[in-house]
Structures are given as structure tokens and as C-alpha cells.
Amino acid sequence: xxxxxxxxxxxxxxxxxxGKGTYEITDEVQNKIDKSGVRSGMVTVFVQHTSCSLTMMxxxxxxxxxxxxxxxxxxxxxxxxxxxxxxxxxxxxxxIRMVLxxxxxxxxxxxxxxxxxxxxxxxxxxxxxxxxxxKILVTIIxx
Amino acid sequence: xxxxxxxxxxxxxxxxxxGKGTYEITDEVQNKIDKSGVRSGMVTVFVQHTSCSLTMMxxxxxxxxxxxxxxxxxxxxxxxxxxxxxxxxxxxxxxIRMVLxxxxxxxxxxxxxxxxxxxxxxxxxxxxxxxxxxKILVTIIxx
Amino acid sequence: xxxxxxxxxxxxxxxxxxGKGTYEITDEVQNKIDKSGVRSGMVTVFVQHTSCSLTMMxxxxxxxxxxxxxxxxxxxxxxxxxxxxxxxxxxxxxxIRMVLxxxxxxxxxxxxxxxxxxxxxxxxxxxxxxxxxxKILVTIIxx
Numbered sequence: 001x002x003x004x005x006x007x008x009x010x011x012x013x014x015x016x017x018x019g020k021g022t023y024e025i026t027d028e029v030q031n032k033i034d035k036s037g038v039r040s041g042m043v044t045v046f047v048q049h050t051s052c053s054l055t056m057m058x059x060x061x062x063x064x065x066x067x068x069x070x071x072x073x074x075x076x077x078x079x080x081x082x083x084x085x086x087x088x089x090x091x092x093x094x095x096i097r098m099v100l101x102x103x104x105x106x107x108x109x110x111x112x113x114x115x116x117x118x119x120x121x122x123x124x125x126x127x128x129x130x131x132x133x134x135k136i137l138v139t140i141i142x143x
Numbered sequence: 144x145x146x147x148x149x150x151x152x153x154x155x156x157x158x159x160x161x162g163k164g165t166y167e168i169t170d171e172v173q174n175k176i177d178k179s180g181v182r183s184g185m186v187t188v189f190v191q192h193t194s195c196s197l198t199m200m201x202x203x204x205x206x207x208x209x210x211x212x213x214x215x216x217x218x219x220x221x222x223x224x225x226x227x228x229x230x231x232x233x234x235x236x237x238x239i240r241m242v243l244x245x246x247x248x249x250x251x252x253x254x255x256x257x258x259x260x261x262x263x264x265x266x267x268x269x270x271x272x273x274x275x276x277x278k279i280l281v282t283i284i285x286x
Numbered sequence: 287x288x289x290x291x292x293x294x295x296x297x298x299x300x301x302x303x304x305g306k307g308t309y310e311i312t313d314e315v316q317n318k319i320d321k322s323g324v325r326s327g328m329v330t331v332f333v334q335h336t337s338c339s340l341t342m343m344x345x346x347x348x349x350x351x352x353x354x355x356x357x358x359x360x361x362x363x364x365x366x367x368x369x370x371x372x373x374x375x376x377x378x379x380x381x382i383r384m385v386l387x388x389x390x391x392x393x394x395x396x397x398x399x400x401x402x403x404x405x406x407x408x409x410x411x412x413x414x415x416x417x418x419x420x421k422i423l424v425t426i427i428x429x
Contacts, residue, residue, distance in 0.1 A: 006149045006292040008184050008285055010253055041294050042330060042425050044185060044249050048260030050201040056389040058336040058381050063370035071362070071382050076214070084206035095201050096214050103199040103263075104249045106330050106390045108425040110296055115423055117334030120389075137258055139185050139251040141284065141427065142294055149292045151327050151428055153396055187328060187392050191403030193344040219357070227349035238344050239357050246342040246406075247392045280401055282328050282394040284427065 005143045009036045013136040017126040020090075022057060022065050025136065026121045029107075030114055032138045039112045041142015045122060046104040048135045051094035052126045053101040059121030072097050072127075094127030101125055109142055148286045152179045156279040160269040163233075165200060165208050168279065169264045172250075173257055175281045182255045184285015188265060189247040191278045194237035195269045196244040202264030215240050215270075237270030244268055252285055291429045295322045299422040303412040306376075308343060308351050311422065312407045315393075316400055318424045325398045327428015331408060332390040334421045337380035338412045339387040345407030358383050358413075380413030387411055395428055 011032040017023060029045055047054050058064040082092035105122055108115045116122075124134060154175040160166060172188055190197050201207040225235035248265055251258045259265075267277060297318040303309060315331055333340050344350040368378035391408055394401045402408075410420060 006294070008149065010183070010251055010258075040296070042427060044251065046249070046251055046258070048258065048263065050199065050260070050262050055385050056336060057385065061370050061372075064378060064381050067368045067370050067378050068382055068385055071366075075218075075361075080214075082210045084204050084210050086204075092207060092210050095207050096211055099198050099200065099211055100243060100386060102245070102388070106249060106332070106392060108296055108330065108332055108423045115296075115332070115334065117336070117421065119336050120334065135260065137251045141185060151292065153326070153394055153401075187394065189392070189394055189401070191401065191406065193342065193403070193405050218361075223357075225353045227347050227353050229347075235350060235353050238350050239354055242341050242343065242354055243386060245388070249392060278403065280394045284328060 009140045011138040013138060014133065015124060016131060016133050018131050019129050020126055021069060022123040022125050024059060024121045024123050029122055029138055033109055033112065033114065033140055036140045038109060038140050038142035041109045041140060042106060043109055043114060044104055044106045044139045046137045046139065047124065048137065050098055051091065051128050052124060052134055053098040053103060054105050055101045055123055055125050056105060056120050057123045058119050060119055090129045097127045152283045154281040156281060157276065158267060159274060159276050161274050162272050163269055164212060165266040165268050167202060167264045167266050172265055172281055176252060176255065176257065176283055179283045181252060181283050181285035184252045184283060185249060186252055186257060187247055187249045187282045189280045189282065190267065191280065193241055194234065194271050195267060195277055196241040196246060197248050198244045198266055198268050199248060199263050200266045201262050203262055233272045240270045295426045297424040299424060300419065301410060302417060302419050304417050305415050306412055307355060308409040308411050310345060310407045310409050315408055315424055319395055319398065319400065319426055322426045324395060324426050324428035327395045327426060328392060329395055329400060330390055330392045330425045332423045332425065333410065334423065336384055337377065337414050338410060338420055339384040339389060340391050341387045341409055341411050342391060342406050343409045344405050346405055376415045383413045
């Protein structure tokens with residue numbers, strides 16, 4: 001008789017950012033998958049905030065990450081006459097940069113490993129100037 | 144003997160927009176999860192159109208939503224000499240704004256509730272001027 | 287006694303691009319779902335690269351696709367004084383265009399078919415000038 005072992009497991013990653021920038025979380029996510037014992041399935045990484053976001057990124061060249069960060073500074077500038085500015089000049093741009101990037105990333109799991117390409121890493125993209133504690137959920141579905 | 148109750152369930156949300164703007168659907172999605180009885184899993188919200196999109200957004204400050212909408216009006220203007228203009232000046236910008244945002248959003252479910260952060264809401268982002276009926280699918284996977 | 291048949295299946299799509307542009311992969315993804323036998327569930331399409339991306343797109347009007355491509359050429363220009371330029375002028379813009387679009391797309395499956403809207407197609411968005419072999423993973427979860 002066949003009993004399938006499909007299951008779902010939730011894990012948390014808490015990180016403290018040091019202000020604007022990209023923070024790689026690939027290893028932390030893989031560690032949660034290792035711990036879950038899931039060999040084949042899918043992982044969804046979800047960030048519970050509206051002033052930071054997630055993105056895949058080239059993870060070998062720090063210069064590439066700097067270029068991405070500078071691009072967003074220019075595309076969504078701090079001084080652009082926003083109506084919503086209660087929390088300072090970096091607040092509204094942070095919401096827009098979040099909308100332009102991603103709140104969740106989903107990656108296939110095969111043989112217990114995320115199937116990232118050679119240069120792919122998962123990053124938290126902090127859009128606020130000040131350090132912030134950030135909560136990330138990792139949901140693993142598989143067998 | 145362990146029999147796992149992992150299952151998948153599909154629901155529909157139909158909404159009629161009143162033209163350009165952001166429309167919160169968080170409660171409608173949670174209602175579908177309540178109805179499904181799924182306690183632990185994941186929900187994917189998917190919009191079946193190419194001239195509107197989905198996004199997470201700051202759901203407390205209406206001014207913030209207005210700023211996001213104005214940003215996209217400026218970033219992807221109506222008068223930009225598009226080749227594809229059969230359906231009016233707001234048509235091609237709507238396809239580009241869709242590409243820059245999201246067609247689906249995925250959120251973890253724990254204890255029967257979407258694990259949104261304090262300020263996170265799920266929004267339909269209507270990019271056309273005229274009112275449109277919009278179809279959204281809600282797929283719930285879990286146990 | 288109820289034995290649920292929820293399962294996960296992984297498939298691969300390899301395509302060779304002819305340089306910059308959008309390449310529809312909707313039929314290839316549906317073929318993998320047909321082969322899997324899954325009738326109800328969800329498919330996640332994932333691209334294993336950081337210099338190309340995925341997007342949903344209007345699939346009827348080629349002019350619309352051309353407009354999207356021209357928009358990104360202008361929004362993320364090749365000559366913008368990037369720090370990371372080891373691989374040529376089209377390399378850094380390709381990473382930024384990837385961040386602005388999507389690495390994965392998730393679509394509900396009902397009655398064995400992806401529930402795309404009338405005009406929705408799934409496209410690989412190649413951001414490099416030169417032809418490239420590109421690896422796409424298709425993960426199907428369902429019953």
C-alpha cells in the first residue's frame with residue numbers, strides 16, 4: 001500500500017539589517033530545508049514587511065550588487081515630493097522599491113537541495129536607512 | 144498508521160474595478176482559506192489578466208498607495224510613442240506596469256491564517272482607465 | 287480509507303535563445319503538466335539564471351512584446367556607467383532587468399490545464415545580446 005509523505009513545514013529566519021543594501025540568505029534557507037528532511041518539493045521564502053523585499057541576484061560579484069542598489073536609488077529617488085512622508089524621506093521610496101521587486105521567492109528542491117543556478121543567490125533587499133529587524137518565513141512543501 | 148491530509152483546493156474571486164487604482168483583496172483571500180479548512184500550508188493568488196496585476200502593499204496609509212500609483216503613471220507614461228495602441232493610450236502602459244509588478248503572490252498559512260506582516264495587504268492593481276471585471280484564482284495547498 | 291495522491295514532479299526545459307527578446311514557453315510548460323498526469327494543483331516555472339528572467343505577457347500582439355522590450359532598453363540602458371562591466375555593456379543591465387521582472391511564475395492547474403487568462407502567456411525574457419542556452423525547471427505539485 002502506498003502512503004505518500006507529502007508534507008508542509010514552516011521555519012523562521014530573523015535577520016537584523018544595517019540599513020540599505022542587499023543581504024544574502026541563501027545558506028539560511030538551505031539550512032532550513034536540510035533540517036526539514038524534505039528531499040523533493042519546493043520552498044517559498046516570504047518577507048513580512050512592506051519596506052524591504054526579496055530578490056534573486058548575481059551572488060559572485062559585489063560590484064553587481066552595488067550597481068543594482070544604485071539603480072534603485074536613482075529610479076526611485078528619496079526627494080520626489082511624495083505625499084506619504086511621515087516616517088522620513090526613505091520611507092515612501094522603500095514601499096515603491098518593494099513593489100518593483102518581490103515579496104516571495106519560490107525555488108524547486110531536488111535531492112534535498114535548492115536548484116539554484118551557478119550564480120543565483122536569494123537576498124533580502126533592505127530599503128530603509130536605519131538598521132531594522134526583519135522577519136522571513138520559509139515554507140517547505142514536499143516529500 | 145499515518146494518513147496525511149495534504150490537499151489542494153481552488154477558489155475564485157471576481158471583482159469589478161472602477162478604473163485605475165489599487166483594490167485590497169486580503170479579506171476575500173482569507174475567507175477562501177477559512178472555507179477550505181486548511182490549517183497549515185500555502186496560498187497562491189493568481190490574476191488571469193495582462194492589463195492589471197497583483198502586489199503586496201502598505202495597507203494602512205492611503206497616501207502611500209496614492210504615491211505608488213503616481214510613481215507608475217510617471218515611470219510608464221501613457222504618451223510614449225508605443226507601437227501597440229489599438230486599444231487606447233492606457234493599454235500598452237498597462238501591460239508594462241503588469242510586467243513590473245506581479246501576476247501571482249504566495250503567502251504561508253499557519254493555524255489557518257495567512258502570515259502577513261502587520262502592514263501587508265494583497266492588492267489588485269488595475270492599470271486600465273475604464274472599469275473592468277477581473278478574475279482572480281486562489282489556490283490553497285496544505286493540510 | 288482515503289489515500290491522497292498529492293505528489294511533486296520536476297521537469298526540465300532547455301531552450302537556446304537568439305539574443306535579446308521574449309520567447310514563449312507556455313506550450314512547453316503545459317506539455318510537462320500533461321506528461322505528469324496531475325489534474326489539480328499548481329505549477330512553478332523557475333529560471334536558473336541571473337541575466338534572463340521570466341514574465342507573463344500579452345501573447346497575441348507581437349507589437350506589445352516589442353514595446354515591453356523597448357521600454358526595458360530605455361529604463362535600464364546599456365551605457366550607464368556601471369561598476370560591474372567585465373562581461374560587456376549588456377551584462378549589468380541584464381541583472382537589473384532580471385530584478386525588475388521575475389525568476390519564477392506560479393500558475394494554478396485545474397482539470398489538467400494551466401488556468402491562464404485568454405491573453406496570458408509565459409515568456410523567457412533574454413537580456414543578453416548573444417545567444418545563450420537557458421535552463422528552466424518546471425515543478426508540478428498536485429493530485
